[in-house]
Amino acid sequence: MAEYWRWKEYRWHDAEVDWRDGELITAGVDVGSVSSQAVIMVDGELYAFSNMRTGSDSPESAKKVMDWALEGTGLTLDDIGFVVGTGYGRVNVPFSNKAITEIACHARGANFMYGPSVRTVLDMGGQDCKVIRCDERGKVSAFAMNDKCAAGTGRGMEVFADLLAISIEDVGELSLQVDEEPPPVSCTCVVFAKSEATALLREGWPKSQVLAAYCSAMAHRVVTLLEQVGIEKEFAITGGIAKNIGVVSRLEDEIGIKALRSKIDAQIAGGLGGALFAQSLLKKKLSAN
Amino acid sequence: MKAHYGYKDGAGSFFIIIDTDKCTCCDERGCVSACPEGVLEIITDDYDDEVAAVAEDHRKKIKYSCAPCKPDRDRPPLPCVSACASGAIMHSW
Ligand code: SF4
Ligand code: SF4
Numbered sequence: 001m002a003e004y005w006r007w008k009e010y011r012w013h014d015a016e017v018d019w020r021d022g023e024l025i026t027a028g029v030d031v032g033s034v035s036s037q038a039v040i041m042v043d044g045e046l047y048a049f050s051n052m053r054t055g056s057d058s059p060e061s062a063k064k065v066m067d068w069a070l071e072g073t074g075l076t077l078d079d080i081g082f083v084v085g086t087g088y089g090r091v092n093v094p095f096s097n098k099a100i101t102e103i104a105c106h107a108r109g110a111n112f113m114y115g116p117s118v119r120t121v122l123d124m125g126g127q128d129c130k131v132i133r134c135d136e137r138g139k140v141s142a143f144a145m146n147d148k149c150a151a152g153t154g155r156g157m158e159v160f161a162d163l164l165a166i167s168i169e170d171v172g173e174l175s176l177q178v179d180e181e182p183p184p185v186s187c188t189c190v191v192f193a194k195s196e197a198t199a200l201l202r203e204g205w206p207k208s209q210v211l212a213a214y215c216s217a218m219a220h221r222v223v224t225l226l227e228q229v230g231i232e233k234e235f236a237i238t239g240g241i242a243k244n245i246g247v248v249s250r251l252e253d254e255i256g257i258k259a260l261r262s263k264i265d266a267q268i269a270g271g272l273g274g275a276l277f278a279q280s281l282l283k284k285k286l287s288a289n
Numbered sequence: 290m291k292a293h294y295g296y297k298d299g300a301g302s303f304f305i306i307i308d309t310d311k312c313t314c315c316d317e318r319g320c321v322s323a324c325p326e327g328v329l330e331i332i333t334d335d336y337d338d339e340v341a342a343v344a345e346d347h348r349k350k351i352k353y354s355c356a357p358c359k360p361d362r363d364r365p366p367l368p369c370v371s372a373c374a375s376g377a378i379m380h381s382w
Contacts, residue, residue, distance in 0.1 A: 104335035133291075139336070144293035144304065224297055228304065 005158035007168050007240070013040075013048035013073050022047075024282055025075070026082045028105065028274020029062050029096060031089030034126025034154050035240060036061045038069035039271035040080065044279055048073055049268050054126075058089030066095070082282035084274035088127075100277050102270045103132055103143050109273030110236050111138025113262040119232040122222060122251075122259075123269070124241030126154040129222050131229045138273070144228045154240040156193075157247075160214055163194055164207045175211035175246030182209050184217035193217065215246035223254050235259050242266035290334070294343035295351045295381070303352040304381040309340035311377035323372035326354050341377065355380070 019025060022042035030037045032054060040048040050068035054061045062085065070076065077083075077095055085093030086105040093099070102123070110121040116136040123130040133142040161168040182205075185196045197210050205213075218241075237259045241247055243266065252258050264272070295304035305328075312331075320329045320341050328351070332342045347354045358367050359382075370378050 100335050140290055142291035142293070144295075146296055228293055228297065228302070229291075 002165070004161040004165055005168050009050075009052040011048070011050035011068050011071065013069070014046070017042060017045070017047055019047060019073065019075055019079070024279055025080050026084075026275050026278035026282055027066070027069070027080050028084045028086060028109075028271040028276070028278060029066055029093050030087040030102065030105065030268075030270035030274060031058050031062050031065075031085065031093060032087045032102075032126050032270070033089075033128075034158075035267065036065040036087070036089075037268045037271040038062075038065040039268050039275045040069055040073075040075065041272075041275040041279060044276070046264065046272065048075075049265070049271065051265070051267055054089070058092035059094045062089065062093040063095070082278040082285065084278040084281070086270050086274040097278070098281060100274060103130055103145070104140055105270045105273030105277065106130065106238050107132045107134040107140045107273065108138040108276050109269035109271070110134070110238055111136075112272060112276055113238075113264045113266070113269060114234065114236045114260040117234045118236050118260065120226070120229075120235045121269075122226060122235070122237045124153065124222065124237060124239040124247070126240065129153060129225055131222075131225050133229055133232060138276075142229050144225055146222075146225050156218065157241065157244065159194060160197065160211065163197060164201075164210060166207060166211070169243075171211055172215070172244035172246035172248070174208050175215040176249065177208045178212045181216065182213045184220055185213045186217075211246065215244070216250050218247050219250035219254055222251065226255065231255055231257065233257060236262075238266045238269035240267050290340075292340075292342065294348050296349065300352070302381045305343050305351060305355075306379040306381065307341050307343075308375075308377045308379075309334065309338065309342075311373075311375040312340035313338050315373075315375055315377075317372075317374070319372035319374070320369045320378060323368040325368065326357065328354050329369060352382070 027040045036054045037051045048069045083096045085096030085099045090099040106123045121132040130145040185193045235257045290309045292307045293304045328347045330344045
């Protein structure tokens with residue numbers, strides 16, 4: 001049976017860089033409820049990363065994603081001076097030197113990815129959403145999160161991809177192929193939204209229109225969380241849903257602010273922030289010795 | 290840091306907002322002992338400061354955890370808010 005929700009796992013490393021020339025090799029491992037990322041930095045520059053689905057065992061997922069990031073680089077875990085674990089499974093990263101919340105890591109990662117002008121970060125993750133305000137150094141000044149239900153999250157989108165038999169990677173684009181924006185589905189709770197969508201399909205709505213109604217409901221739902229903390233420019237989105245243009249563009253329209261774009265994958269922001277924290281902590285450790 | 294703990298749902302907005310910058314110079318930690326439901330605790334945050342926070346197991350049911358302190362009529366001052374001399378705690382409902 002086709003698994004429409006299944007997104008592609010991937011890894012990357014910078015083959016132009018020889019990590020042996022570096023002094024500070026650090027890593028951040030973000031074990032989320034749906035996906036895990038490992039990010040390796042050499043002297044504060046992005047060197048390698050991997051992104052895969054989290055399994056049922058967090059320590060095992062942390063190990064797997066780290067091994068994959070190391071693959072083909074010649075690096076081993078022993079060469080890494082400091083590892084920060086983050087995300088929902090942060091305390092279950094067996095080889096980490098410190099656990100730091102994903103709130104602090106996403107702010108720090110976004111600061112690196114989008115620059116010091118970022119003041120509001122919306123992290124749309126697998127099973128929760130967070131609004132984070134930060135200063136020019138990426139230090140958190142305020143936050144709020146919604147982890148009460150899967151609405152507005154990657155998991156919710158996966159459920160919809162499966163229901164409509166549309167590959168998760170195509171959901172955003174397809175949702176924009178509507179002549180007129182339909183009203184959002186009235187309920188963002190995934191369970192109820194699913195039955196509402198089924199009813200709309202039965203009524204003869206095309207899939208693109210149903211997706212438009214759901215993406216629009218998701219966007220609206222996170223706007224209420226953004227309003228709780230307050231939106232200040234510049235604004236950036238991290239996490240898997242940052243790749244869903246259907247949600248991002250509707251969100252931008254609703255708040256009247258364009259989200260910053262980065263060449264770096266928005267899904268690795270947490271791991272990247274972890275690797276940056278690890279770099280500062282390693283420096284501190286070395287200067288204390 | 291303004292930490293917003295709680296959620297919004299169909300029934301309204303239920304957040305406890307703690308200005309944790311004020312906790313760093315607080316010796317009394319009165320909020321924790323004043324709370325009859327064990328909602329508040331002291332944690333070491335990501336920047337190594339000891340600050341007040343809403344305990345993990347209350348975050349998704351905060352409306353119900355705080356209900357004993359919030360009768361529908363003649364609501365008395367909230368114990369946590371009264372115990373915090375720095376005015377670091379706010380409730381959204
Ligand atoms: S009493 Fe107020 S300032 Fe002190 S720890 Fe509690 S919330 Fe913070
Ligand atoms: S309102 Fe009552 S139960 Fe809620 S945090 Fe304050 S003291 Fe605790």
